[in-house]
Amino acid sequence: MNPANLPFDSEAMLEGLRTWVECESPTWDANAVNRMLDIAARDMAIMGATIERIAGRQGFGGVIRARFPHPKQGEPGILIAGHMDTVHPVGTIEKLKWRREGNRCYGPGIYDMKGGNYLSLEAIRQLARASFTTPLPITVLFTPDEEVGTPSTRDIIEAEAARNKYVLVPEPGRADNGVTTGRYAIARFNLEATGRPSHAGATLSAGRSAIREMARQILAIDAMTSEDCTFSVGVVHGGQWVNCVATTATGEALSMAKRQADLDRGVERMLALSGTNNDVAFKVTRGVTRPVWEPDAGTMALYEKARGIAKSLGAELPHASSGGGSDGNFTGAMGIPTLDGLGVRGANGHTLEEYIEVESLVERGRLMAGLLATLE
Secondary structure, eight states: OOGGGSOOOHHHHHHHHHHHHTSOOBTTOHHHHHHHHHHHHHHHHHTTOEEEEEOOOTTOOOEEEEEOOOTTTTSSOEEEEEEOOBSSOTTGGGTSOOEEETTEEEOTTIIIIIHHHHHHHHHHHHHHHTTOOOSSOEEEEEESOGGGTOTTTHHHHHHHHHTSSEEEOOOOOOTTSOEEEEEOEEEEEEEEEEOBOOBTTTSGGGOBOHHHHHHHHHHHHHHTOOSSEEEEEEEEEEOSOTTBOOSEEEEEEEEEESSHHHHHHHHHHHHTTOEEETTEEEEEEEEEEEOOBOOOHHHHHHHHHHHHHHHHTTOOOOEEEESSOOTHHHHHHTTOOEEBOOSOOEEOTTSTTOEEETHHHHHHHHHHHHHHHHOO
């Protein structure tokens, strides 16, 4: 089966993808994420998949597991793993409207990662329409919480991956048309400063500002960044009344490293910041962590398969390890052959200028179809 002969149509794909993108699904709005999962479930049910809904927990949306008809149903096969949550709050569609400008199409979450999820389903759809039976059964798992570190669904992802031979992750492709064969380790931290309140006008000196201590610690955390391990604070909340010395301030920090040992040392440094200074207590607790994923022989063999398919389609397919986490961190670290970055090309993820390159829908759709048709 030559994927180049499958009649992928970028305009038809855009029409279907638009429904997904305009159904906004920020991680922290479980109802919104579930509405997006409902749309995807309906699309896959029409394709003939058996749909299972798994209830959410910890305040997040649920999970959809879709198994497509196959003579070897139930045997180890291919898992396509994607997330349906985005970082964009409901209402972003008014600022980042769906719009097409030449080879670019804009919209919240279109690049990370609804475009990749959609083209994966289109690949399955095209193979079914061609009456082609893939060597291995296909399972699709769509999750609700990747953008915050996958705290509620890591166990489901790992359990499902363990039942399969390969994991394909349609996160955004690399700018050089490459794919991802490894990812850096990532740790999140919760920060909390606790001071002493006072009236900011009448008795300012009697208070101890949690905001001041948080600001001091943020600078210290940023200064810890090196080539081996980066540190950043991305969320800060503090105070309630401007005429009160702030009693509490909270924040969230992120650390990333190429090697697990470097991240482990970074975690130790972060946790060591806990203590009391000038009567203000500062506490660091560890949040969710993604393990480093270093490519092994199984992943590289999977990559070589993809590179051969890409070459047959007239394209080069470089590979590299990537910063930024994905659920491929978990499956790759488990030793299951995993290929990530199989989604669309584009840029400006997590911003109000997020877009995809339209031509990549068909190009990456054919690559995905080629993998599904040949992996065994």
